[in-house]
Amino acid sequence: MIDLYELVILSCTVIAGYLTYKLYLYPFYLSPIRKLPGPPTDAPLMGNTLSFLKEEFGVPQLRWAEKYGGLLRFHGFLNVPRIQITDPKLIQHVTVNNVYEYPKPPFLIANLLPILGKGLLLVEGDVHKRQRKLMTPAFTFANIKGMVPIFAKPLHTLKKIWIELLENHKDGKEIQIDIMSFMSKATLDAIGMIGFNYQLNALTGNDELANAYTMAFGTENKPHALYIILSNYFPIMRNIPIKANRDTQRASKIVDKVSMRLVKERQEAAIKGELEGNDLLTSLIKVNLQQSNEEEKMSDIELQQQIMTILAAGHETTSVATTWAIWFLSKHLDIQDTLRKEIIEHFPDSDFVPDFDTINSLEYLNCVIKETMRLVPPVPIGLRIASKDDILNGYLIPKGTRVSINIVAMHRLSSFWGPDAEKFVPSRWLDPTLTTKLSNFNYLPFLTGPRSCIGNKVALNEFKVFLAVLIRNFKFREIEGFAVKKELRITWRPKPNLKCWVSRVKE
């Protein structure tokens, strides 16, 4: 008979053996990934997480990519082996040729599922194929063309607000403005209109859905980055009733209620034959109703979940992209002037409402947009997990390995972009030698393949309209000594919110 003492000793030995295997032997002596080149770990049990905590996101990853190449290993917390890819061939392998064998990792889904539900961003395999097929017609060229003038509306509201702020200021010439916060509200209003023909009034008022959305995705009262990292390892932490978790739960209830109301209203209008408009939800409901096979159709809940998905995927991304563009332009006044000259040539009236063809004919605006998303891609990384064993560049990658498609490292590799890779140089996009070597696998702010951003054309047009109206009407200058860092939340945000000196462009 084994006594209690022996049982305790035995249990401790088994646990110690398991932990030694899991935390030390497997990652460094047994895992096939150990054969890949990669950086040494930072500290016992921490893998390379200290580098992530100490340095700005993207900095260590670029250094590793420059040193160890397009396929490398690194270690997560508790030494979990991971891989990073920046080799275009491997990016094609993961995002196109084997896209459904590399789904998103469960922790990412668990973080977003309570708010987004099973919308396009979070579903996998056949469900994703079906949803994507049904949603694609909502993003037709004709629909996007119609969105261009709509994007100008929130910007002209914003213009009025800023002019009023300037006029109310004592010298009326130049004031400091929190660009990030205004961009966030303006893009929320824009996505409400083109997404669901819904006035969120984030810039001017108080709307239930806008407030709930901000509560769920805003940066105020959010837990520390370390808490978020730890909740990925210990999901139960998401249920601890701290304020941030309670806010998220409260917000998702409101979002569910309002978005379901929107779906029901449209479905009822459709039944009465009164469904009108070209917003994304209306287009989606029209396509859905045309499906003869009931199994292909989206349920009301699926439709509702697309609302939150479009809001979340389409709002923050465009708002941070515009904010970073203003940041670069406020530091490079010569580039800002060149851009303004081009915009004024095409849109002499400061109250202009752009059309699709003209806005897309602005070559330098296009360069500024591409260069901003090269240096600061709003989504700087695509995370995937190998759902089965695979071979990459001759190395065995075991099932369950987390794969980082490191967009920002790709966008800054000096071997591809040249010695000025880290500099903001929009004119590089006018160089034909760059455009000939460019592909969807070395410049990918919207990722690539069947899981690339479905809203990329919407985003590009919105970004162009926003920047054109802003630069046509205002001058931006950096605030001396105002330091801003990039913080990876769901997108790559400025921390603290970016502020600039803003003054009016003379008529």
Ligand code: HEM
């Ligand atoms: C500058 C703005 C934007 C950027 C940089 C961006 C970037 C991305 C990226 C990188 C992904 C892939 C994420 C992944 O799979 O890991 C993605 C997916 C997605 N984006 Fe965007 N996005 C932007 C704007 C928009 C807009 C305006 C919309 C909607 C109107 C939108 C809707 C979506 C949706 C629904 C997905 C999921 C697609 C799928 O999995 O099939 N995005 N976006």
